[in-house]
Amino acid sequence: MSKFPKLIAGTAVATLIAGTALAGPFGLGREALPEEVAAWNLDIAPDGTGLPEGSGTAEDGEMLFSESCAACHGEFAEGVGRWPVLAGGFGTLDRMDPVKTVGSYWPYLSTVYDYVRRSMPFGAAQTMSDDDVYALTAYILYSNSIMEYDEVLSNETFSEIEMPNADGFIVDNREEAEAHFWKDEPCMENCKDAPVEITMRATILDVTPEETAAEEAAASEEAAAEDTAAEAPAEETEVAMAEPDPALVEEGEGVFRKCKACHKVGEGARNGTGPALNGIVGHPAGAVEGFRYSNAMQDAAADGLVWTPEELGAFLAKPRDYMRGTKMSFVGLRDEEEIKAVIAYLSTFE
């Protein structure tokens, strides 16, 4: 018997399904469900369109900020390293190297709420409640002296806040302000009044990365070889550790994404906001060269703390409870399995 009738039936069903939702010329795709649109349609416009119901104060936000934001942005939103400064900078926009912060530069409050809610904290985006985002937004405004410490920010009060640099922007006017860059004929001869002289050289500054990739690779291979040589005698005395389960290691690599913003591992790993973590499992605490530890960590190191899987696990579960005063502002890993996995992953780096 021919397959033809079956095919017809199949096509008819498909057409029916596709045909129910769609009016477009190609009849492709399907109608988005309201729940789906709600899940992704999070952006907030300057007039407050899209703001969720909720509220918070700087007071509520202070601890949250310290836990989730301060590692990069500083306890007072003053910025750490090259991470963005969120507060201050008023009156600097017309100077060299202006300090552009939420307070000094951002024209719309909606942008602050929208960005924090959708994209922060770095490495754990979209994990905070709407109220928490109001509280954090209030804290950032407070640190810019735009709101009071106990003033409530909510979807109701949102439009009352005035951003200091709201009038600091103009729409692209290049075609008028730079109309002289359009020319009938570019100059070809005697284009300058005086003989041309060099006025500045890049080599004076000397900020260009020097090494070629090949040289870097060779250098790090050499360094690795040296490391191996130096560590070789120690290895003999070390207790052989069981090889970690590859599946667990792989899972741990995924978990480590939460840590990557501050910690580096692997070849050439360097200290960042947090210390590089090569060889951390089984090694003494507070001992990574060149990293400035908190007093709490230095004290623990002096007392002989070693990052055994057990100690490290306890630290990672609730860093600030385990060690009061640690600089690590990570909130902690709730899942026991995740803790095991990330330790297994870390144990693969010598």
Add this chain to the structure above:
Amino acid sequence: MTRENKVDDTPERKGPSRRGFLTGTAASGAALLAATAARAQTAPDPLITEVQPWASGLGEGVDATPYGLPIKYEDDVVRRNVDWLTADTISSINFTPIHALDGTITPQGCAFERHHSGAIELRKEDYRLMINGLVDTPLVFTYADLERFPREIHTYFLECAANTGMEWAGAQLNGAQFTHGMIHNMEYSGVPLRTLLEEAGLDTAGDLSDKWIYVEGADASSNGRSIPMEKALDDVLVAFKANGEALRKEHGYPVRLVVPGWEGNMWVKWLRRIEVTDQPIESREETSKYTDTLADGISRKWTWVMDAKSVITSPSPQMPITHGAGPLVITGMAWSGRGAITRVDVSLDGGMTWQPARLGKAGDSKALTRFYLDIDWDGSEMLIQSRATDETGYVQPTKDALREVRGENSIYHNNCIQTWHVKENGEAENVEVS
């Protein structure tokens, strides 16, 4: 290399690195001498007279590399990062090795990357594209759905608005890769955004002249930008192939937006949502960032189009002249977000006099154009510059002319004329001139 080849010039030898070059000035002086008198070969070249291993033994079979990489002798032609620019490589940028490329197409593997929350791995099967907002029917497309719409191919440049941004206050980075490498040029296959918007229906939006779209990516940064409907319906492409193959993950696999001629930040990667709105969203990336602060502290916003620009890629600090006086190919690239490049002029004396360069082929709209100037170099110092003109008559300005209008704090949209100081020994340096 000169014609006076030595036996120890094995194929393992790399092209000169900048450091190697700087320390080997004396050696190249000798080479220069040799080159001028090189026509007369005194001893036979063993590369010719002796049977070489590759001419006798066998090479690698097929399938040795199922997906090929450049040969090892080219392994210094890679993207590179400037450490001090950003806090972390996850939210950072690197640079295309434009100094070592020719032609116009940028291979994906060395095309610069810019991420806000790292390059994610998103499977085609897990990919969804939503169109919502002021449309007749909010729709969800799978990747397979996108492949069923009529497709177009177009070649466009993508330039980060911050390209050359470190050079506003003065000559800073010594290499075309670092001063101008936040750019690539690829041939995209994709579906016009117009087709997808029409599929969702725009009757609900009413008068389209004051409407916008807001586009957003699937990564944790949720990078989103507002684009006027006029542009959205003009030439914006929802692309899934670049240079004939799937996008690389670092460029938004499986689907990215292509916004021809406009700043790279708008080319949203891992595109997941297109919302039709009646106002711009003014997201972080279009207020806090990608706005241009002028000398008086007022900032321009919505500076989307990339002005005409060009740069000489060789000779340049990473590409010194190693052959001494005589025939020299000066080459570089030019582009404009307003249309096709119609003309490139080159100056050898810091902008006092100019001569027209030869375009490799006629310029395509909003795509890179390659230019050449073939000269007989006399071995004396040069201050080399290139100057692009586009089809609208816009002529690439000098750095001083730009600074006169914009000050030094703009960060973005620095399309000034670049000067390389080529010395008698062939070495080149990034300089500013009067």
